[in-house]
Amino acid sequence: MAFPPSDLAAPVAEVPEQVVAPTVVKIVVAGGFAVGKTTFIGSISDIEPLSTEAAMTEHSLGVDDAGGVSDRKTTTTVAMDFGRIGLPGNLWLYLFGTPGQDRFLFMWDDLVLGAIGAVVLVDTDRLEQCFPAVDYFESRGIPFVVAVNCFDGVAKHHLEDVREALQVPPHVPLLYTDARSRAATKQALVNVVRLAMERAKAEAQPVG
Amino acid sequence: MRPYALTRGRTRHANGASLPLEALVQAVARPSVSDTPEQRRILELCADKFESVAEIGAHLKLPVGVVRIVVGDLMESGQVRVHGLTSPSSSPSISLSVLESVLDGISSL
Numbered sequence: 001m002a003f004p005p006s007d008l009a010a011p012v013a014e015v016p017e018q019v020v021a022p023t024v025v026k027i028v029v030a031g032g033f034a035v036g037k038t039t040f041i042g043s044i045s046d047i048e049p050l051s052t053e054a055a056m057t058e059h060s061l062g063v064d065d066a067g068g069v070s071d072r073k074t075t076t077t078v079a080m081d082f083g084r085i086g087l088p089g090n091l092w093l094y095l096f097g098t099p100g101q102d103r104f105l106f107m108w109d110d111l112v113l114g115a116i117g118a119v120v121l122v123d124t125d126r127l128e129q130c131f132p133a134v135d136y137f138e139s140r141g142i143p144f145v146v147a148v149n150c151f152d153g154v155a156k157h158h159l160e161d162v163r164e165a166l167q168v169p170p171h172v173p174l175l176y177t178d179a180r181s182r183a184a185t186k187q188a189l190v191n192v193v194r195l196a197m198e199r200a201k202a203e204a205q206p207v208g
Numbered sequence: 209m210r211p212y213a214l215t216r217g218r219t220r221h222a223n224g225a226s227l228p229l230e231a232l233v234q235a236v237a238r239p240s241v242s243d244t245p246e247q248r249r250i251l252e253l254c255a256d257k258f259e260s261v262a263e264i265g266a267h268l269k270l271p272v273g274v275v276r277i278v279v280g281d282l283m284e285s286g287q288v289r290v291h292g293l294t295s296p297s298s299s300p301s302i303s304l305s306v307l308e309s310v311l312d313g314i315s316s317l
Contacts, residue, residue, distance in 0.1 A: 021258055021291035024230045025302060025310055044317070052229075052265035054272045077271070082229075082262055087313025091306075094230045094260065114228060116302060116310065186317055193311045200304050 022086075026094040027192055028111050030137070031121030032129025036149050036179035037097040038081045040121060043185045045083025045095060054078050054099075054107060078104050080111070093189075098133070105132055117143035117192040121179065124148060124157045127165055134166055143195040147177035147188045224280020229272065230292060232258040233279055237287040246270065246278045251287060258291065 029037045042049045054077070081097040096111050098104070112118070120133045130146070137144040146168055148159065159174045168174060173191050178184040235255045239248035249268050253259055261279065265272045282288040 021232055021234065021289075023306060024232060024260070024292040025306065026230050050263060050266035052262050052272055053269075080229075080262070080272075082266075084260075084263075085314075085317070087310060088316065089309045089313065091309055091313055092230075092232075093310060093314070094262070096229065096262070111229065114230075114302075116307065182317075186314055189314050190311065193307055193314060196302070197304060197307045197311065200301070200307060203301075204304070 020090060022090045022092040024092050024094065026096055026115045027189060028096050028098060028108075028115050028118040029121065030098040030108075030118055030130075030133040030144075032123065032126055032133075035121045035123045035126070035129065037121055040119070040149075040177070040179035040185055040188075041081060041083040041095045041097055043180055043182045044085060044189070046086050047084050049081045049083045049097075051079050051081050054080060054110075078107065105136060108136060112137075112140070112142060115142065117145075117196045119188050119192055120144055120146045121177070122146055122148045122162065122166070123151075124162060127162070130166065134168060134172075138169070138172075143192060143199050145173040145175060145188060145191045145195060147175055149179050150176050151178075224276040224278070224283070227261050227276045227279060227290065228292065229262040230260050232260055232291040233264060233282075234258050234289045234291065235287065236289050243287075244278070246274065247282055247287070250275070250278055250282065254288060 029040055031037055038049050078099040080099055083095045085093040085095070087093055096115075098108055098111060118133075118137050120130050120137065122130045134144075134146065146162070146166065148155070148157070148162055150156070155176055159176070162168075163170075163174050173195060175188060175191060176184075177188045233250070233254045234257070235251045235253075237251065238255070239251040243251065246268075250264055253264060253267055259267070261272060261275050264270070264279070265275045268275070270278075279288060279290065283290055
């Protein structure tokens, strides 16, 4: 049931209590530091990408600068960028960018819980940066696509070369994107949702 | 796990700790004098509209961990309603019909 915008309506004394809450869904946008995650989110978000902070206690064990072994708890603040797209049918799609450093992988579980799937953005000049993301989603069985960000619209590498270099399994879609382009971002998201649908349909099949 | 002075030293809340970032908060009461400053700010922000946990954090410049705990308290006292909660015990899966709507929606952008 849809109502027209109420700009012209008489002043309403009481705001109706039961405005139906939107259904919320999310897609995670992962990739290395400065690969263009926030640009990607901003290219399609209804709102300017926002940043929120998650503070966490990290238990770190390692060799400190002085050469000694350190075992200490540190509180780290991680910034996450995100955007939101309103879709017909009272749906809100959130796009959450992962914090850009590998050592924050442990907090991705929080981001990923309940997500439709993920886009792994790849910069072909720094392919190795996206290994952790690919491994993460692969190991957890989360539907994801690998989107090769073509800066200046120039594809420097063939997709199959990228697939081989990243050792991305054949079932993972690989595509070119341009993080600044709304149309390209849209296409990447469409691919994630299609993949999630295929997965959901396959899981619905009775196992023989 | 997450010690904060703002939350009176409590680090975990039965309701709030596991709130998804995208859970939508709707204020159903006006702020009162007995609310903490953070509770008041959240009630004001979420008056007459839905704001996600992540957006509350961004707008009020509060870490997500703090937002979760304060919203958890507000849930318990019945001052907010929270929508889009996923069950922590079962792995949440999105229905095909929702996925279809999302696909159609994105395609039509």
